[in-house]
Amino acid sequence: MRYLSHTPGDIHSMLDTMQKPSIESLFESIPKTARLNRDLDLPKALSEIELKKTLQKIAGQAPAASFLGAGAASHFVPEIVSQLLLRGEWLTAYTPYQPEVSQGTLQAIFEFQTIVASLLGCDVANASMYDGATALAEALLMSARLKPNAKIILISRAVHPEYREVCQTLLTAAGLHLAEIPLTSKGTTDIAALKNQIGKAHGNIAAIAYQSPNFFGQLESQAELIDLAHSHQALAVVANTDPVAFGAIQSPGNLGADIVVSEGLGLCGHLSLGAPGVGLFATKQQYLRQMPGRLCGATIDSDGNIGFVLTLSTREQHIRREKATSNICTNHGLMALAFTITTSLYGKLGFKKLAKHNLQKTIYFRQQAKRLGLHLLFDGPHFNETVIQFAQKETLEKTLDNLQKQDIFAGVKLDKWYPEYPNCLLVNTTELHSDDDIDKLTHALSQKGL
């Protein structure tokens, strides 16, 4: 086996040193009743030659074209990102517990925290979470810690349905109640209804959570939502599923949001069926001690030079044990690095341009769609998602089937999560789509030849 280097001679001499008769004798501490007395029932080993052929066959081809976003929008990530991640010093290092031999990872985390705090508009960001959904759940749990007497969390129905599901699972387990804020006919959070809900809750609200751009790509009235939360002593918690938007729109933190979370998947390079990406988490300085997850801080070494360490670990499980703010331990370090490299490559200028390209492509798609008679369900301020509604279910299904035969995936159907929006398709358009791709899509969707 190529990963194992012990020769029979090595094994013999090691056993001699230990004065043990055999490797088997080293396992004597496992009682007979606990031993496995057969071989594992797994397929026999493959050589690398066989393995590569097998994997290539299973993997097959990437889809020919896709307009699927819905919380997992792809963006252009230069090849160098993946190449840099393959450097063993990044790939095969552990969590930087020994700072003197981990300054690379630590400085990169410090850079990541700086970038994330700035993108989300907050004072401080942590070293990453698993994904946007668990980051949102952790944000809401943190709200509940900050408002220990409040048990209700109001969450907009325009927050990604899977994020809401995850919050439901994790918050219910913590004894909190998650209530949904309904939507307006414009596909945004219904503020009038929210006011009504607040009235009924009698000050028992820990947080009001919304997403912007929301699941349908619509921009929420952030200032109003944040004010409403604050005027009722609740925290304003904001989710986002595509931070590229912040190259063009206001960052929630800059508008006063208390905790902002996002998902960096699209800027990490590989969708990989939705994960691993990276959860972004940022908050106000005043809430720092209740923030979950790892943090990297600057300090000095014994020679007086600036360096970096993991810090404020008294919030964490390995010190606080049952009193920790969260049980998170391993986070998404390598994906945080990918996110840092990608956003640094785009840089100040490129990042804004990237956001603008997303908007231009979406405007172009909407123009063409309207021109061909497609119905846009929502037409308010938006980023890079569009909801197209079809008159009949059969038309939608037939169109999707036809496109799928060409390995093209036109969008995500909404009815699975939103029965109130039947025959609707959520279409994601980004810098990756050429005008030509978009023209083909709009013509196919409108059943008109190009």
Added chain:
Amino acid sequence: MNQPPAGRRNFDFNEPLLFEKINEGCFGVDLPEGEASHRIADDLVALALGNHARGEKETLSLSEHSEPEICRHFTRLSRWNFSIDTNSYPLGSCTMKYNPRINEWAGRLPGFSQLHPYLPEERLQGALSIMWDLQNSLSEIGGFSQTTLQPSAGAQGEFVGVMMIKAALKARGENRTKMLVPQSAHGTNPATAAFFGFEVVSLRSTPDGCIDLEDIKAKMNEDTAGIMITNPNTLGIFEKDIVTISHMIHDQGGFVYGDGANLNALMGMARPGDFGIDVMHFNLHKTFTTPHGGGGPGCGAVGAAQSLTPFLPVPLVAQKADGAFYFDNDRPLSIGKVRSFYGNFGMMVRAWTYIREMGPAGLKKASELAVLNANYIRARLKDHYHLAYQTDCLHEVVFTDKWQQEKNHVSTLDIAKRLIDHGMHPPTIYFPLVVSGALMIEPTETESKVQVDATCDAFIEVAAEAKSNPENLKSAPQNTALRRLDEAFAARNPVLKWTPEMPTSGEAFKKYAQLLNGRE
């Protein structure tokens, strides 16, 4: 200064923060230009944003560099990192074994890496077959009835496991309030139990390093949900009474949670499901070679015995009669969804690749050699360092600084830092908490005898130096770009991001950090 043999000096560069050396006007990505859409005017773009457009004053802390500059920045930074690829990394409990590069190739195959989570299932059959296989392989390796791949890391796996126990108790109409956790447990165990409102009841160890059966007998009752157990435990010792312990817990209607962090000792030798574990998380980034990545991403798959499978999170990958795979969300007793999409699929491909390349015999051999290496280190070092426990160990061994402390006032931290000068990553230190000044060594199977000998030599030299020249240990590390870092200063004066005002010299930085935190 006494120059140790392994660490050599080489090209090494100071590299400022990305934001400190802005190359104004530079960028590192070219986007396409010249299509009709790119000519859509700014006022139309502004119109699409309504009154949500980013303000002029909303700055972005991003760099301004060309691609070659970014390449060099991250290459230089990488060289300040110790890694498995660099040298021996015997961090106990972390299983720092070689991360095969074929795994990285597999994870990057476009047919896997470019899959969107909302593609129709019929377009995901390859990916689903990998998940199906991996679920089944892990069930076989761990001795479980069913395995979920959803949790993102071990801690989330634990979270899922304990939540399943809670759900199972609830389904029985019971509300148990306590959870037994040995003192030697990993910190995530009590943190997880406490999250679910369980009162953590600590279990003491016997002098041989195992859980005290009498203590379980005294504390296990019908108010107790069960026990969270790591086996082999964090001392690297197999809990010899595990079968009895499982019976004791089951007899009182409780469940046994297994922390799978130490599974690398057991592959093909014993299966947690067979010795009574009801639910256990695997760490694919430990046992199954997905890269540690400087702290993740991991994958904390969870295996469950028959009694707990109905409560596994959704979705599971299942197979239809015609052989097609699908995501099974129709599981009424499930605890629900614990993260977006389907778990860290990229890591699943890597773990699948590893298991497929090793085969059953290879996995067993890996555990055998991991245990051989650990015991060899134990034998070679036991005259130089105080062994925490005399009991036989499996894949890792715990020493202490007792002898060095008593004779030379040298601590575990000093020993750890001096090992760095010998070109080695220190072992896990001060864990488990039950051992004072613990040095926890886990070599893994991928270290050759030559390397393991070099590791032992370094430990022995440091032990000798502790006697002859303790100052060398206290002032270590001396070979690293930075010397011992002031963690207390960082915690008292948190500076967690760069600002334009952040100084680049140490003295000025100290003042800045104190001022930032309201200290004059």
